[in-house]
Amino acid sequence: MPSSTVENYLKRIYLEEQAAPGAAVVSMKNLAGVMGVTPGTATSMAKSLADSRFVAYEPYGGVKLTARGRTLALRILRRHRLIECFLVDALGLDWSEVHEEAESLEHAISDKLLDRIDEFLGFPSVDPHGDPIPNAKGAIRQAALTPLTEAEEGAEVRVARILDQDEDFLRFVDRHHLRPGTRARVLVNDRAAEALTIQTGKLPAVTMGRTAAAKIMVEGPRP
Amino acid sequence: MPSSTVENYLKRIYLEEQAAPGAAVVSMKNLAGVMGVTPGTATSMAKSLADSRFVAYEPYGGVKLTARGRTLALRILRRHRLIECFLVDALGLDWSEVHEEAESLEHAISDKLLDRIDEFLGFPSVDPHGDPIPNAKGAIRQAALTPLTEAEEGAEVRVARILDQDEDFLRFVDRHHLRPGTRARVLVNDRAAEALTIQTGKLPAVTMGRTAAAKIMVEGPRP
DNA sequence: ATACTCTTTTTGACTAATCAAAAACCACCT
DNA sequence: AGGTGGTTTTTGATTAGTCAAAAAGAGTAT
Numbered sequence: 001m002p003s004s005t006v007e008n009y010l011k012r013i014y015l016e017e018q019a020a021p022g023a024a025v026v027s028m029k030n031l032a033g034v035m036g037v038t039p040g041t042a043t044s045m046a047k048s049l050a051d052s053r054f055v056a057y058e059p060y061g062g063v064k065l066t067a068r069g070r071t072l073a074l075r076i077l078r079r080h081r082l083i084e085c086f087l088v089d090a091l092g093l094d095w096s097e098v099h100e101e102a103e104s105l106e107h108a109i110s111d112k113l114l115d116r117i118d119e120f121l122g123f124p125s126v127d128p129h130g131d132p133i134p135n136a137k138g139a140i141r142q143a144a145l146t147p148l149t150e151a152e153e154g155a156e157v158r159v160a161r162i163l164d165q166d167e168d169f170l171r172f173v174d175r176h177h178l179r180p181g182t183r184a185r186v187l188v189n190d191r192a193a194e195a196l197t198i199q200t201g202k203l204p205a206v207t208m209g210r211t212a213a214a215k216i217m218v219e220g221p222r223p
Numbered sequence: 224m225p226s227s228t229v230e231n232y233l234k235r236i237y238l239e240e241q242a243a244p245g246a247a248v249v250s251m252k253n254l255a256g257v258m259g260v261t262p263g264t265a266t267s268m269a270k271s272l273a274d275s276r277f278v279a280y281e282p283y284g285g286v287k288l289t290a291r292g293r294t295l296a297l298r299i300l301r302r303h304r305l306i307e308c309f310l311v312d313a314l315g316l317d318w319s320e321v322h323e324e325a326e327s328l329e330h331a332i333s334d335k336l337l338d339r340i341d342e343f344l345g346f347p348s349v350d351p352h353g354d355p356i357p358n359a360k361g362a363i364r365q366a367a368l369t370p371l372t373e374a375e376e377g378a379e380v381r382v383a384r385i386l387d388q389d390e391d392f393l394r395f396v397d398r399h400h401l402r403p404g405t406r407a408r409v410l411v412n413d414r415a416a417e418a419l420t421i422q423t424g425k426l427p428a429v430t431m432g433r434t435a436a437a438k439i440m441v442e443g444p445r446p
Numbered sequence: 447a448t449a450c451t452c453t454t455t456t457t458g459a460c461t462a463a464t465c466a467a468a469a470a471c472c473a474c475c476t
Numbered sequence: 477a478g479g480t481g482g483t484t485t486t487t488g489a490t491t492a493g494t495c496a497a498a499a500a501g502a503g504t505a506t
Contacts, residue, residue, distance in 0.1 A: 003462075003463090005462080005463065027483080027484090028483075028484060028485085029482090029483060029484080037463090037464070037465085038464080038465055038466075039483075039484065039485085040464090040465075040466080040467090040484085040485070040486075040487090041463075041464055041465070042484090043484065043485055043486085044463085044464090044485090044486095045463080045464095048462085048463095059471095059484080059485075060471070060472070060483080060484060060485085087336070090313065091336070091339050091340065091343060092339075093336070093339065097335075100333075101332075101333055101335075101336055104331040104332075104333075105328070105331050105332065107331065108327040108328050108330065108331035109324075109327075109328065110323075110324055110327075112320075112324075113310070113314070113316070113324055116314050116315075116316065117314065120314060226492075226493090228492080228493065250453080250454090251453070251454060251455085252452090252453060252454080260493090260494070260495085261494080261495055261496075262453070262454065262455085263454085263455070263456075263457090263494090263495075263496080263497090264493075264494055264495070265454090266454065266455055266456085267455090267456095267493085267494090268493080268494095271492085271493095282454080282455075282501095283453080283454060283455085283501070283502070
């Protein structure tokens with residue numbers, strides 16, 4: 001039974017691999033950064049993950065999940081995201097605050113309880129942030145989405161996923177009614193100014209910078 | 224922030240103190256036994272709990288919770304029991320299987336979420352086994368109960384609490400409809416034979432031994 | 447009080463996870 | 477080739493929690 005530390009490393013490695021689909025491996029510096037540990041710790045953990053065959057690791061070559069490691073990472077991610085759904089749907093917690101809570105519960109919940117929750121929720125396919133939930137077999141299916149920065153001016157889009165779990169950012173998104181599921185119109189997308197203006201229904205339009213817009217994934221004008 | 228290991232020790236010490244109200248302290252042998260560790264480990268943990276002022280400890284003198292230690296123990300117990308309620312009431316898990324699950328979730332849940340659950344459940348005062356739930360301030364209130372072994376023959380009793388969390392025993396109780404809340408009549412209480420026969424409604428009567436009956440707490444014929 | 451038994455403590459060792467700081471290595475740029 | 481800057485690895489230490497086995501202490505029976 002892998003410790004929750006190991007589970008966290010694998011989850012982060014998976015997320016880093018997803019975040020930078022170009023890079024084949026995750027560097028020690030990167031890993032140490034996202035895990036909040038020193039590079040030396042990342043190295044020794046990389047070795048021990050490799051010993052357990054969760055990652056491929058070559059000295060100076062970074063880490064890369066093996067099939068076995070990815071399976072476990074997806075299992076944790078599934079737990080995390082189902083728990084988020086549950087906290088929001090069943091207990092009415094705010095979607096901006098469930099991430100932290102799920103972060104600890106994901107290591108403590110049994111498979112049995114998780115399945116019960118999955119059933120209770122009606123087998124959801126995405127969590128409250130729009131992140132896809134791996135199924136019990138570890139398969140993950142996500143519709144092709146584009147960052148808001150790519151949207152044409154005048155386009156009608158549907159917010160599908162928010163890529164940042166930071167509470168402040170989520171509250172900003174919430175305040176302007178840009179939660180996943182919302183339809184909105186892109187009024188301005190000024191690439192030179194790196195600013196974008198978007199409007200939901202009859203609400204006042206919001207203008208945000210490029211980096212903020214890049215964290216909001218949308219479905220195009222029509223598929 | 225105490226580790227979950229420390230939380231578990233304090234919880235067990237509290238429960239042992241309750242289980243043997245006569246003994247003023249919990250011995251190392253006892254503690255090692257219930258925690259499933261060697262006596263040496265119990266000793267070194269006792270010292271470290273004493274350093275943190277959770278228990279009073281004198282060499283060869285056993286441990287005894289301080290006010291501080293009891294407060295923390297009751298906090299864990301509150302978590303444990305509210306979680307059990309929640310799993311049964313909100314997710315329909317069987318009361319015989321929630322103990323183990325709560326055992327790990329109790330260390331992972333935040334105070335905020337726990338309060339939300341408490342509210343969701345309508346501030347229950349006992350868990351599915353009839354164990355009293357400490358309130359947010361750590362106060363615990365339990366009606367005076369008597370073990371079934373003390374019941375008079377012919378008495379009508381109300382099952383109030385089951386003192387054993389073992390899955391098999393709980394399933395036995397369940398099978399014979401002796402869950403907390405049930406009214407039943409004591410048909411035979413033969414102290415010499417150490418056997419007791421009890422009947423719920425029109426169901427077939429059940430006969431059990433003294434030790435089993437001692438784990439079932441009831442409210443008297445009338446208060 | 448003496449011996450015997452049971453409990454408790456001590457000692458030494460081990461694993462997992464971490465840090466700080468030194469050393470080694472890699473890649474790139476003249 | 478040689479140096480330089482940044483990354484990675486190594487080394488040595490630390491903390492929490494554990495065990496096995498030896499040593500010490502307490503209590504009881506004769």
